[in-house]
Amino acid sequence: MRKIGYLGPEGTFCQEAYYRLNEETLWGKGVIYPTIHNIIKGVAVGEIEEGIVPIENSIEGSVNLTIDLLIHQYDLKIKREIIIPIRHHLMTKGKKQPESLKIIISHPQAAFQCRRYLEEKIPHARFREASSTAQAAFIVANRQGPIGAIAGERAAIVYNLEIIEKDIQMVENNYTRFIVVAKEDNGIITGNDKTSIVFSVDNKPGCLYRVLQEFAERGLNLTKIESRPSRRTLGEYIFWVDVDGHREERKIKDAIESIKGKSQILKVMGSYPVDLSFK
Amino acid sequence: MRKIGYLGPEGTFCQEAYYRLNEETLWGKGVIYPTIHNIIKGVAVGEIEEGIVPIENSIEGSVNLTIDLLIHQYDLKIKREIIIPIRHHLMTKGKKQPESLKIIISHPQAAFQCRRYLEEKIPHARFREASSTAQAAFIVANRQGPIGAIAGERAAIVYNLEIIEKDIQMVENNYTRFIVVAKEDNGIITGNDKTSIVFSVDNKPGCLYRVLQEFAERGLNLTKIESRPSRRTLGEYIFWVDVDGHREERKIKDAIESIKGKSQILKVMGSYPVDLSFK
Structure with a gap:
């Protein structure tokens, strides 16, 4: 069974890409890594056969870190691309009213893309930063109180959270393109x-x-x-x-x-x- | 006297660019702003006549925020470019031995560019993150103890710190290009x-x-x-x-x-x- 690295924690859009890849190719075993660099290095040293990393987003542009590592530091190939739509939802532990939330936690970029919803619907909530949307969902799953996360559907599934408002992003056409790096291309x-x-x-x-x-x-x-x-x-x-x-x-x-x-x-x-x- | 905005706090490379501009044009009054967006907006609404913002660095590439704001959000012109060499120094409050330092504070990118020096000379020091190299120098200037900042020469002058090791970056050819935005070009x-x-x-x-x-x-x-x-x-x-x-x-x-x-x-x-x- 070939090992496929992706960005953790569980519930990231990168994990979503991993599920898509695995559905199509059927025989991978996922390995979670904390950073893009760790994944690319993991493939280079042979810890894993394939690694899934983001390369560009339709709003934010290229992921320079991925590009620079592949240009300057590692000699790897691309064997596949996976494009994942980025949709943000508001989620809580058990059903809560959006207006009742006092703290919203998410990745700053996700929160920024949902700023109109937050301003209009929950203007008094304070914002807390997490290192990823999945991390935000993890925190909300492990805490009591009027706290909500902005994250993708996969995070709600993984951490057993309730999606209380769907698609709260204000940007359309938000896609992230992931590539699968390996020693050989296709x-x-x-x-x-x-x-x-x-x-x-x-x-x-x-x-x-x-x-x-x-x-x-x-x-x-x-x-x-x-x-x-x-x-x-x-x-x-x-x-x-x-x-x-x-x-x-x-x-x-x-x-x-x-x-x-x-x-x-x-x-x-x-x-x-x-x-x-x-x- | 025309007002020229630049990125604060005092001691940034952007302030260095401001001094260069002012030396050449002689009649500006500096106004410190906390973010690139604030500067560009400041020019657009007429708070200041000119704003100095970074647009690219020879190692890190373009500053996407600057480019995206000028493409998508504001209708401003470029009237000048200023290229500043980026040199990092280790500085303390009063003369100290580098080996005696227990905490090094800087911007993560600067610390990364100086990692070889830090690993070899001060491997046991802990790293603390600051939002800019100038901010790091400010903190060191206001605290006692075995603490050092990595920052540019301007920061040492502004905060009256002692440069105890010069040019500790491992990268060569490190330049940041700033542009002066205004309502008219040159x-x-x-x-x-x-x-x-x-x-x-x-x-x-x-x-x-x-x-x-x-x-x-x-x-x-x-x-x-x-x-x-x-x-x-x-x-x-x-x-x-x-x-x-x-x-x-x-x-x-x-x-x-x-x-x-x-x-x-x-x-x-x-x-x-x-x-x-x-x-």
């Missing part, structure tokens, strides 16, 4: 794949343009492009792009070959099936 | 200018490429490119680019004109003189 062409590629660009006119040209001229669609500092000097970047297609397909193969001559750093992070549950 | 061509431009790109093959083409074909150099989520759906981006040249110069003018037809959103964030103190 070598098989499924016909609906994505390839992640990292390359450096010199600080000269048109350098990025000439790399992107290799994709554009072949009609290849980029679904993600992200710049990160090279860490050598200001204004020098490493780019992360996701392109539709598999690295074993002709067009992608040719594009990668051509970029080799134009870029000092080139790292194919892997090809993997597109998450078709999204959109 | 309209005057100095001959060594930069222009910041924000544009959206459709999620179709080659869209970004066709925008970058407008710069590349005119030999215009991009010194920064950063993608941010459009906040509408995953895989749809807004780009921030900095290009060498002034918006009143022919090539830049033409490029902007051409991009207008290719992009749903186009926002010229302003032209301003390049910080020549850097490199």
